[in-house]
Amino acid sequence: MLSLGRKPVIVMLLSMCVWVSAYMAPHQEHLVAADSGQLADPEPLFTKDTMPAVSPTLHCVMYFSVLYFSLYTILTIIRTVNQFSGSMLLGVQKIVETGCTTVTYAPMLCVLFLGTRMRAIQLTQGETEKYGLPQWWVQYAMYSTLFAVCTQVILVMIIGLLTGDNNATVDADGNVDTSSTGQGGIMAGVLTVIRYILMLMLYGGFTTVIVGVFLMDGPKEIWGDDAPPVSPAVWNTILLTTLFFTVYLGVAVTKSLQELLGSSSFLAKLQGSFTFAKYTVNMAPMLCILFIGARMRALQIDPKHGNPQWWAQWCFYACSTSVLVQVLLVVVFPFCIKCTPKIGACEGDIIFETENMVISGCLTVVRYLALLALYGGFTAVMVSVFIIEHPTDVSLTPPISPAMSCVMNLTVQYFTVYLGLFICITIKQFSPPDCELLSVLVAIFQAGVQTVMFAPMLSMLFIGCRMRALQLSKASDGTIPPSAGPPLYAQHGMFLATWSVLVQVIMALVVSLVTCGGKPEMDDDGCVKRPGGSNMIVGIVLDVIRYLSLIAMYGGVVAVMVAVFMMTPEVLPPYANRGGLVPGVDVPTPPSPPTPSY
Numbered sequence: 001m002l003s004l005g006r007k008p009v010i011v012m013l014l015s016m017c018v019w020v021s022a023y024m025a026p027h028q029e030h031l032v033a034a035d036s037g038q039l040a041d042p043e044p045l046f047t048k049d050t051m052p053a054v055s056p057t058l059h060c061v062m063y064f065s066v067l068y069f070s071l072y073t074i075l076t077i078i079r080t081v082n083q084f085s086g087s088m089l090l091g092v093q094k095i096v097e098t099g100c101t102t103v104t105y106a107p108m109l110c111v112l113f114l115g116t117r118m119r120a121i122q123l124t125q126g127e128t129e130k131y132g133l134p135q136w137w138v139q140y141a142m143y144s145t146l147f148a149v150c151t152q153v154i155l156v157m158i159i160g161l162l163t164g165d166n167n168a169t170v171d172a173d174g175n176v177d178t179s180s181t182g183q184g185g186i187m188a189g190v191l192t193v194i195r196y197i198l199m200l201m202l203y204g205g206f207t208t209v210i211v212g213v214f215l216m217d218g219p220k221e222i223w224g225d226d227a228p229p230v231s232p233a234v235w236n237t238i239l240l241t242t243l244f245f246t247v248y249l250g251v252a253v254t255k256s257l258q259e260l261l262g263s264s265s266f267l268a269k270l271q272g273s274f275t276f277a278k279y280t281v282n283m284a285p286m287l288c289i290l291f292i293g294a295r296m297r298a299l300q301i302d303p304k305h306g307n308p309q310w311w312a313q314w315c316f317y318a319c320s321t322s323v324l325v326q327v328l329l330v331v332v333f334p335f336c337i338k339c340t341p342k343i344g345a346c347e348g349d350i351i352f353e354t355e356n357m358v359i360s361g362c363l364t365v366v367r368y369l370a371l372l373a374l375y376g377g378f379t380a381v382m383v384s385v386f387i388i389e390h391p392t393d394v395s396l397t398p399p400i401s402p403a404m405s406c407v408m409n410l411t412v413q414y415f416t417v418y419l420g421l422f423i424c425i426t427i428k429q430f431s432p433p434d435c436e437l438l439s440v441l442v443a444i445f446q447a448g449v450q451t452v453m454f455a456p457m458l459s460m461l462f463i464g465c466r467m468r469a470l471q472l473s474k475a476s477d478g479t480i481p482p483s484a485g486p487p488l489y490a491q492h493g494m495f496l497a498t499w500s501v502l503v504q505v506i507m508a509l510v511v512s513l514v515t516c517g518g519k520p521e522m523d524d525d526g527c528v529k530r531p532g533g534s535n536m537i538v539g540i541v542l543d544v545i546r547y548l549s550l551i552a553m554y555g556g557v558v559a560v561m562v563a564v565f566m567m568t569p570e571v572l573p574p575y576a577n578r579g580g581l582v583p584g585v586d587v588p589t590p591p592s593p594p595t596p597s598y
Contacts, residue, residue: 042475044569051472051569052129056139057117060146061464062564064106067150068457069557071100076550095157102152105202107285108244109145110460112206115237115292116213117467122299123218123227126474131219138212145205148198155194199252206245210238228305232313233295236320240284243320243327247281250274250331273331280326283374285456286414287323290381291316292463293407297385300398303480312384318377322370329366375422378415382408398482402589403466406494410455413505417452421445444508451504454553458501462494465560472569483574486560487567493559495589500553507545 046052054062075096078089087093120133128134213234218227230238254271261267298306307313337359385408390396400408424445428438465486473484485491570576 045474048568060142107456111288115234141205141208144201148202233291236316237288247277277330289459315377315380318373322374406498414452414455417448447508490563493556496552497556500549
């Protein structure tokens with residue numbers, strides 16, 4: 001990582017010019033002060049020899065992250081080689097692209113595991129090993145899902161290399177596709193058996209984890225007979241996770257029934273309904289990480305009884321209900337009335353076409369109410385994170401940690417892009433069809449959607465790293481210092497990864513301005529492509545920014561992953577504040593709404 005030199009700094013400076021320096025200065029100073037350890041000088045409870053091992057939950061989250069980002073890193077390298085070599089490795093690229101499809105479930109599983117561990121931490125007040133939470137069988141269930149996903153990746157690679165069939169090794173949902181192995185034979189039979197065993201491990205594993213969340217018992221010496229119920233944040237995470245996997249299971253089951261029983265109009269229509277429903281649940285991982293982030297912020301303020309504001313918790317339910325209503329509309333209504341669901345102009349937006357104008361109007365109203373609940377709900381939750389205060393003494397409200405600042409920055413990027421797209425599409429539907437400005441704005445926000453594709457997995461990686469740091473940072477008096485957090489180099493890695501995504505979001509806007517209102521185009525990695533007809537200088541600048549952004553993101557990810565397994569209490573704030581990612585370079589903190597000063 002030392003080879004990065006000062007290149008990522010150039011990337012960050014390009015973005016910093018967009019933000020008002022007067023705004024950045026006090027906010028950055030506030031966060032640095034929070035991690036400098038100047039306010040307290042506690043003694044750590046653990047040492048390198050006595051600290052607890054990395055929990056099974058974080059093991060699974062980290063291994064999913066390694067798998068996820070390794071595949072995309074390899075894919076980026078291969079695409080770059082093909083770009084400069086005339087597609088010399090095109091076959092390998094197709095195999096790796098197919099492998100990336102198999103990690104579809106990783107973000108949703110990770111956020112479920114993080115919510116489960118957060119529940120265990122609250123019930124045990126951080127003593128998860130002492131009280132054995134999450135339960136041992138829940139931990140094995142987590143490993144079973146990890147094994148299922150990893151095995152599918154390996155199978156996809158092996159099948160692609162052995163058969164040379166690079167385009168049909170998994171289905172659209174990431175499951176091993178046995179329909180491409182020929183008409184029968186031992187190979188097809190073995191792959192079919194393996195496919196269903198892996199599906200059983202995956203779906204059985206996540207179901208077991210959900211059951212374990214509700215069966216966790218709070219230690220009586222801590223809670224007596226008054227242990228807190230499952231929090232709204234975890235409740236809604238479980239609801240969205242269940243909905244997510246139910247939809248994907250519906251697609252897999254209907255596909256299998258068609259393979260075994262033959263195709264029919266009913267099965268084809270049912271599979272189409274579940275396929276459309278996938279678009280309504282693809283936003284679920286980022287919604288869940290927003291809920292978990294809001295809950296973690298509340299627990300940072302009040303470790304025992306912390307909860308987001310009551311209205312923020314109602315917004316959790318509004319978002320989840322919105323997704324549920326849209327799924328039910330897509331799956332149920334085509335069988336109740338004569339209507340055809342079609343993909344709207346953005347992810348999560350489904351349009352219903354029917355000849356009955358009354359029914360069409362009712363469906364349109366329900367659709368917009370659901371979308372307003374979704375977009376209004378997550379906007380309110382984001383605001384709640386930044387304005388929440390200590391329940392008894394406002395002056396005791398700690399600043400937002402650097403890890404949570406990065407998570408909220410990514411969350412704001414992710415949902416702001418979707419919110420902007422939704423607003424532009426809504427206005428466009430009621431505007432003259434020849435309004436070119438709205439068409440350009442829609443294209444800009446659609447390009448922005450592609451740039452934030454890594455935000456969910458990055459957020460989960462950062463939260464997992466912070467959980468590990470807080471576990472090791474416990475002081476000798478049993479408390480966790482307010483300035484506790486990951487090592488400085490891990491925080492710099494978070495900043496770099498967050499900046500890289502932010503740069504690409506800004507570039508999606510800048511390119512359209514440079515090209516006088518042209519529509520930006522994105523490559524397969526979510527980076528801005530050189531506009532058609534532009535001069536060579538513009539293309540070179542865009543390529544430089546593209547590769548520096550990718551280096552910053554993947555380098556930051558590696559730094560955070562290494563920190564999870566290598567950190568010890570002695571190198572964590574507030575006990576130490578040294579060892580940045582790039583020697584001599586202080587990576588600026590990504591911008592986010594300022595924390596109130598008290």
